[in-house]
Amino acid sequence: MATLQPVRGTHDLLPDEQRRHRHVVEAARDVAARYGFAEIATPIFEFTEVFKRTLGDTSDIVTKEMYTFRDRGGEEITLRPEYTAGIARAFISGGLAQELPLKVFASGPMFRYERPQKGRLRQFHQIDVEILGVPEPQADIEVIALGAHILGELGVLPRTTLELNTLGDGESRAAYREALVAYFSDHRARLSEDSRARLERNPLRILDSKDPGDRALIGAAPRLSEHLNAASTAFFAAVREGLDILGVRHTVNERLVRGLDYYTHTAFEFTTEALGAQGAVLAGGRYDKLIEAMGGTPTAGIGWAGGVERLAMLLTDPPVAPRPIALVPVGEAAQLPALRLAHELRGAGFCVELGYRGNIGRRLKRADKLGAACAVLIGEDELARGAITLRDLDTGAQREVALADIAAALARFRAPAAAPAP
């Protein structure tokens, strides 16, 4: 078993699990389409430089979590740890500045070399949306409302909380950062070791510390809201007003921050208590300076990523497989006619399971196990009369139907009628 284990932090998606994942992704794609987001896909790997530029040299993701390797041509390649970088790169290299405003939806696997935990894997999956080219708060409102809508569609919204904050524009943010560094530098000796490191690399992150000593200092620290300029305050107010009008409930959490300089204004997280330490289920923010930082012409951006595994774990009523129609040939002579009938019904859009072996009892038992809604029995008697026997497997009622009328008789068993939840 040791050698046949999947690589640490990777997981097989067997049918039940894959169905849950698919349900999450399809619900998201579907709702996003209603909001006018077009689906795109970018490569699973990029030049390492793409992620270094977007994530910054000091983030944990870049310093220790990337799957990086050199390919046979000597290029430095990295398996994508998140989606935004690839989309930003595609935006620049594909000349999409002509298409603004651009609204895209994407999903797929991500890779981070982390210590696995519940809801945290080395290969995991995300859904992702981005709006490029809209500096107005309307984009923030739309993107957050879309997230809430998807969570609602999945039935998990009641188990989440939306936390919201603003980092302000570049000016406000720089002013606050300065005040914060000054304050914590004065109290450097009392900071935890982790937070002393943060002070050098990522001072805003100290606000997020769980260390009790840090928490005491944080209480008296300068507040972000006191350093917002008028424009930033108005922007945040507009976002909140929009959410209120849409009935998207949220709480302001001033300690919710993003470390890197190209993040601006809105930061948000839908979190849950249900997944232990990995509470963030869908999170994002505004990154008006990112495209510029990557070498493109300045373009506003906002988006979020949602964790498919985490969302799938929160589903309360998991999707079920479509109920097939079980075709049951009775006797040797019925085998080929049944094969032909299965082919025709499938062509007509029915979900049909034709057993492989066994007598009628065995086949019905198998049909039952598959959750078949009905069985179509075809034997010598039926062949002689040009008919089939249709048995409703829920009620046990059964009747003979002429072959010519079969499609109509089966109409109510057409997949994907959902089976009752187990």
Place this chain on the structure above:
RNA sequence: GCGAGCGUAGCUCAGCUGGUUAGAGCACUAGACUGUGGAUCUAGGGGUCACGGGUUCAAGUCCCGUCGCUCGCCCCA
């Protein structure tokens, strides 16, 4: 990367202070039942007790290492 706990059949678990060929339930396969499923009964297949080493007359049980999972920390989706 740091700290702690846990690995016995596909799943959930039992297996006493080390002591014969490692068990149960569920699931699976087959038969009772070659024109009628869900139930019942009977039989069967499945395990290098995560992997490797050590202690011992004897290891699923004790010790060490490795791998994996879980829970915190860190970070995040």
